[in-house]
Amino acid sequence: MGISLKSCFALGMLGVLCAAGSASAQPASAQQPAAQAPRKMSDEEAKAFAHVMGMVKPGQPYRLNLADPQQLAFTQLALATAGRTASTAPQTLSSVNAAAVRSKKQLRGTRSVDMLAQPMLATVAGGPQDIEIISNFGSEGSNVYTATGYSSVIGGTTQTTITMQLVDTANNIVYATNTNAQYAGGTDFSVSVTGQLPANANVAAVATFVTSQGDTSNTTLVTTTKMVPASTGTMTAPNYCVRTNQSDPNSSCVLNSDGTTQYLTGSTTLVPNPQPIKICFQRGSAQSCDYYNNTLRPASTVFFPSAGTAVFGSNTVGDSYATEGRFTATINDPVGGGGCVFSNNAPLGTGWSVSADKSTLQWNLAQLSMVDPSSCTRYTGGRPMNYMFYIETPLQTTSGPNTGFLSFSSAYSPPMAPGNLGIPGIFLEDSCLAAGTLVQLADGQQVPVESITADNQPKIRTATGDVRTVLGTASGVELRPMVRLKTSSGHDLLITGTHPVLTTKGLVMSRDVRVGDVVRTDKGEARIVSATTEEYTGKVYSLRLGWFDEARSDGRTHTAGGIFVGDSISQWQMERDELQRLKADKAEVERRLPDDKWRAEYRRFIGK
Structure with missing residues (x-):
């Protein structure tokens, strides 16, 4: 694919994760208007800005250390720029301040070098981590620039605030600012800023991400550099x-x-x-x-x-x-x-x-x-x-x-x-049923889910009575508490919270199944008599019966502990659909927030 060559800036790594419009949608959020610019940084702002910028390299995401007063001040000023203060966002500010107190206790008596901002991405291959970057930074001509900040936090966040700015770093002048916040999301969130700068400006895009998960908080900073x-x-x-x-x-x-x-x-x-x-x-x-x-x-x-x-x-x-x-x-x-x-x-x-x-x-x-x-x-x-x-x-x-x-x-x-x-x-x-869960094959055999492999392409009978081939299997561990469902017919199933279960109303995430709901089983319909959560440290498994066709249909189900559940693609489809629903469902956002204080802050944010 060819692309025309013109003046463009880009961050020093990871490139255009979020050129996609799908990532820019913000569930139940209220975009703040771009601030009128230019404006000279205040002395306090310039001091914190210079302190933090002296610790970071362009393109690399850095996790700030809130035990450092200047890094904490930088975070608080970024939130203030977004209109998020102790009066408008008390829980967000409380989580930031609580994180600062914890960091100070952990670093008490250590050297000042231990308070430096730290590069966020792993330097070697390893485990999962949050992805927070400037996804693109480019010139649209006539000295007009656009930059996009993107945040994806493992398991989502209670709140995420992104502050995007276009700055002349030589003169500490902010030429454009745009901010937004999101509640009960945080896995796929972006904010863009556009502004015109003088031809001789030493322009850079600066992205500040402040994320909260309950009473814990992190701040990530990314800046950019000019490249061809x-x-x-x-x-x-x-x-x-x-x-x-x-x-x-x-x-x-x-x-x-x-x-x-x-x-x-x-x-x-x-x-x-x-x-x-x-x-x-x-x-x-x-x-x-x-x-x-x-x-x-x-x-x-x-x-x-x-x-x-x-x-x-x-x-x-x-x-x-x-x-x-x-x-x-x-x-x-x-x-x-x-x-x-x-x-x-x-x-x-x-x-x-x-x-x-x-x-x-x-x-x-x-x-x-x-x-x-x-x-x-x-x-x-x-x-x-x-x-x-x-x-x-x-x-x-x-x-x-x-x-x-x-x-x-x-x-x-x-x-x-x-x-x-x-x-x-x-x-x-690569999952969703606890090891030992029995799955019924098309010939009537009951076998543990972990014994099924796609190599021999075993056959499964679905809730519609059709026979489907197992095309893929997965195994792993679950990070969050799992759901245990028990029915009036004696079924007992331990399953991940987002895996779909077939009810008389269709496929429903297991975490949303309630006592009294009716599910489809190998013995016919059965009523849920118990729905609880529990920690599980063993392996979990899942099956794939097809590709993206019919992902939400009864024809993509199999039994697990005697209860019909969807396959791995059905689970992914339901999770994606839920993210789409959260864009407009403010009541669901409130339900997912951890307590009434966070719900009150969210209602204030959306002007409710």
């Missing part, structure tokens, strides 16, 4: 396998004579409305999986290759690209929140090269993997993930040395800003 966007780019891996029926995503992949999988070779940036690329776990063969975990790799490893090219117009790639260039690769869960890092600012070493004329940067990475991702993928439950791949490289331009960037993301919406390209997402076939 790629004029063209391709992503040829990961890619789709060649299928026996290319129009059917459930058909098997075609294998070469040596047993390896055949892949399409074109750039995935050219695929319209792309389906996610399927990554499967604990598989002995590919079947319908584009990539799968064979016996040569640990069953817990997420892996797939990456390959592509980047061209930066008439500029050439600098000779020091291997040591000064950097790339970052992540996956992000817009439903469950947070994400996992394959690499963070890793050098362009093995697998990277340039063309003979130095016009093209090339990469061919045999495997992106996490050495111990079991704690990272455990919360995915078998669902599509946003995939992001971001590159920086030194350039030689007609005006001297500079830095170029190219960002690929599956969370996108055309038209894309220069230097940003859309690619398919990643579907991790």
